[in-house]
Amino acid sequence: xxxxxxxxxxxxxxxxxxxxxxxxxxxxxxxxxxxxxxxxxxxxxxxxxxxxxxxxxxxxxxxx
Amino acid sequence: xxxxxxxxxxxxxxxxxxxxxxxxxxxxxxxxxxxxxxxxxxxxxxxxxxxxxxxxxxxxxxxxxxxxxxxxxxxxxxxxxxxxxxxxxxxxxxxxxxxxxxxxxxxxxxxxxxxxxxxxxxxxxxxxxxxxxxxxxxxxxxxxxxxxxxxxxxxxxxxxxxxxxxxx
Numbered sequence: 270x271x272x273x274x275x276x277x278x279x280x281x282x283x284x285x286x287x288x289x290x291x292x293x294x295x296x297x298x299x300x301x302x303x304x305x306x307x308x309x310x311x312x313x314x315x316x317x318x319x320x321x322x323x324x325x326x327x328x329x330x331x332x333x
Numbered sequence: 334x335x336x337x338x339x340x341x342x343x344x345x346x347x348x349x350x351x352x353x354x355x356x357x358x359x360x361x362x363x364x365x366x367x368x369x370x371x372x373x374x375x376x377x378x379x380x381x382x383x384x385x386x387x388x389x390x391x392x393x394x395x396x397x398x399x400x401x402x403x404x405x406x407x408x409x410x411x412x413x414x415x416x417x418x419x420x421x422x423x424x425x426x427x428x429x430x431x432x433x434x435x436x437x438x439x440x441x442x443x444x445x446x447x448x449x450x451x452x453x454x455x456x457x458x459x460x461x462x463x464x465x466x467x468x469x470x471x472x473x474x475x476x477x478x479x480x481x482x483x484x485x486x487x488x489x490x491x492x493x494x495x496x497x498x499x500x501x
């Protein structure tokens with residue numbers, strides 16, 4: 270969960286930087302920002318899937 | 334008080350009815366928070382996609398020509414306020430030397446307060462949060478703003494000073 274939070278903080282920073290750059294008239298930064306944001310979202314999703322699987326495994330073994 | 338317990342069961346009836354274990358409850362809460370964080374991450378990604386879409390479909394705006402002042406109408410070091418390109422966009426015209434005029438959007442790029450010309454420091458100043466902009470090019474000199482002021486492109490047409498565009 271901590272790693273997801275760290276990725277999310279970086280993503281929030283990236284969004285604000287991309288918006289700032291767009292409003293300043295620089296449109297070249299939008300593409301790399303969107304790509305990195307997508308990668309970070311996939312990272313979050315992957316971490317969540319991992320946590321979910323571990324969590325389900327632990328809960329399953331506790332029930333047994 | 335037998336109706337609070339079922340026969341042969343040591344658990345009180347209310348605990349049996351609400352059989353949520355503390356450990357399970359903690360797991361569920363943590364998972365919900367993680368889900369929420371992932372959803373927020375998706376929201377950030379969508380935001381970046383929106384900026385990308387705006388950038389890809391961005392069209393350079395066409396600005397009208399508008400006379401903002403007569404040449405020599407204002408003395409050196411004085412200002413004139415006008416609206417450009419729409420009535421809602423307030424701008425400030427400054428005569429810096431005998432034959433030089435500059436004009437900028439009056440809206441501070443930090444939190445949209447109106448900037449004014451400070452003759453003492455020869456720069457544009459935002460009184461709300463002490464942001465200072467260069468009179469030469471509108472660049473941020475100090476303070477919280479991170480972007481320069483949009484500059485109004487001026488042209489001398491006869492005796493008129495005409496605004497022909499906005500340089501962001």
